[in-house]
Amino acid sequence: NAGVTQTPKFQVLKTGQSMTLQCAQDMNHEYMSWYRQDPGMGLRLIHYSVGAGITDQGEVPNGYNVSRSTTEDFPLRLLSAAPSQTSVYFCASSPWGDQPQHFGDGTRLSIL
């Protein structure tokens, strides 16, 4: 059971670089989300999707882009990395209804 798979697990970037965090789920879930977790801040929603072709902004969307071309994949793109984007990033998915989100193992991103 793969569940939600995030790659890479660790990444170091230089300020101004761009990159894509990958997220894939094999549970045919409609909902997918990206969160960032900073010390003392809990998890904050960046972007989310309620189905293929549909995305929306969360609490902290600036500096990030997403797309949802398939049900399975929900990549998160950093356009021009900034030190303030140093964080742990979690991808999650859930089916319709009152079901819990399944989380990936996270990507620890450091921007120098």
Place this chain on the structure above:
Amino acid sequence: AQKITQTQPGMFVQEKEAVTLDCTYDTSDPSYGLFWYKQPSSGEMIFLIYQGSYDQQNATEGRYSLNFQKARKSANLVISASQLGDSAMYFCAMPHGGSQGNLIFGKGTKLSVKP
């Protein structure tokens, strides 16, 4: 807008005792749900328990139970017979705008279980 408040940054409990982790929420949605997640030091997010606002009984899952008081807008997590492996961060969360793909989290409570 929805809001989740966890007022206990850290708590200690003796092994085998029960502990209550507080969570209060604010929402104008007539129907909503509350989730609790555990995050051990290894970093993964583990779903523990869910309570729907129209559920007649408090949710229970093994040693976890939810003390849901709708009038007080509180959804406290009770862990019975604490174990050393319960030491972790605990987060309360609820959907924003009715969308399960859009959770709002509290800042969490760090629970430490003492032997």
